[in-house]
Amino acid sequence: MTSNAETYGIIVAVDGSPASDSALRWAACDAVLRKSSVTVMHVVEPVIVNWPIPPLQGTITEWQQDNAHQVIERARDALAAGAVGAENLVVRTEVRYAGVVDELVAASARAHLMVVGSRGKGAAGRVILGSVSGGLVHHARCPVVVVHAGDAQAVDYISPILVGIDGSPASEEAIAFAFDEAERRRVDLVALHAWSDVDVFPALGANWRAYEDQGHEVLGERLAGWHERYPDVTVHRRVVGDQPARSLIENSQQAQLVVVGSHGRGGFAGLLLGSVSTRVAREAEAPVMVVRGPTRS
Template sequence: MSSNREFGILVAVDGSPESHAALRFAAQEATLRRRPVTVMHVVSPIVVTWPIEPVVTDFYQWQEDNAADVLRRSQETLQSFGDTELDVRIEVRHDGIVTELSNASRDADMMVIGSRGLGPVGGVALGSVSRAMLHHAECPVVVVKEGAVRATDRKLPVLLGIDGSPASEAATAFAFEEASRRGVDLIALHAWSDVAVFPIVGMSWQQREDEGHEILGERLAGRQEAYPDVRVVRRIVCDKAARWLIDEAKQAQLVVVGSRGRGGIPAMLLGSISAAVAECATTPVAVVRDGRHRA
């Protein structure tokens, strides 16, 4: 493990219920990995074009007071986790949120972030910051919704979406590691079609199923030997991959997807399937960009 990854499990907090759910996931992950948790809150600068110095000064003070309150409540959430040996570090940054989190992600094993924060559009399923991190973070990103981390879920499997592209290799490695750490099964799911058109005249489902098993065999080759403790359950489905992953996520403790795959524009950093799953799944979703996972 590279010594410069000083942040360990990096969790971004803003005081929202989602960020407290992210804290609980980060504490669980740090315990499994025996790594520190870095709690980061970013105070964004404000830009004004007219002389209202008293108002600006008051707002600056409110931001600092709010940062202190957010971090205090974050520490209380981590203390309630019950692991007295948890190494917790606190970071306050003053710059653009996306810029600071992106820079910090270079020195983190993983970033954990709430699905949405306290921004002006609170009703959106995936906030602007969490969406930006899926594109720009230099490490795997786990998106967590409020109420997504429950003690009763610890025996549920890890769910991996495999699309057959090389981009899913990093996600596969990550999923095996997570299943091994948790001591649970790994469900490897492959959807042979992104279009719900089954059945089509002249189409052989047996042939498609055989092709799917071949793809899974190729992508899982070597991983099962490296992780003999992980029982792998292979699933071949004929439908839109995102729909199956979102549905299967209800019976999983973590969903792992790659950053892009079949379909879409190769130059795009985030595929439509991973975006849809991160947006809609109620289970924590790890999005692993190709080349961003380092064992």
């Protein structure tokens, strides 16, 4: 972490939605554990007015300004009530006027963590990832936690942290954050490696034991050295022959947080990890932390 990464501490992007409220509650609990400050950030996208001629671009209406004030005040109240000890948090608020995703991505370069709500469920009842949360998952400069509406209603302090491991640089970063979260929360860590990225199994007679042994070898290599750094964290290794996204989503039902990398080496034995992180962030049964790997020059 660079020194300027602590400028904002934890940023919570708010818009007044139920998922945004859940993100605030989750952020409050995490900030208490980290002893971190919290910046509540609301971005107002200017309205493009096509009449009268010539068009007035970048107009901020009085209604938008009033709404921004209400969103921030509601967020302050929700944050203060979000966790035991949250009343002592250092809380800052900031309203920006520009493109939502662009502004949040820019702010993420000076944050330790960004927390955002997903959009919730669409008309068909399916969980959908909003344009803002989806954009941050792929472009933010710090880890992003996506919280669905209801995820933080009853904060889970008992279930383990779940981390997906594939051996990519992004996966390595995810491991570091997963151990850190597990130690801070004093819970176990489940390290999951999935070695199949197809819907059907390979041809009959394939050497399944070789695939499984290779999976255990990957976990052994990637977890080497971490026990010495985090001796109090109990690690459970899990190797499965399944699609990585599907396996992580299924196992998220018994986790309090899922940690995944984004844009890996071609992911869990061949799958682009960016697609895994997007699907897991969209469908997991727990908040999801997406960690990007080191930026390539």
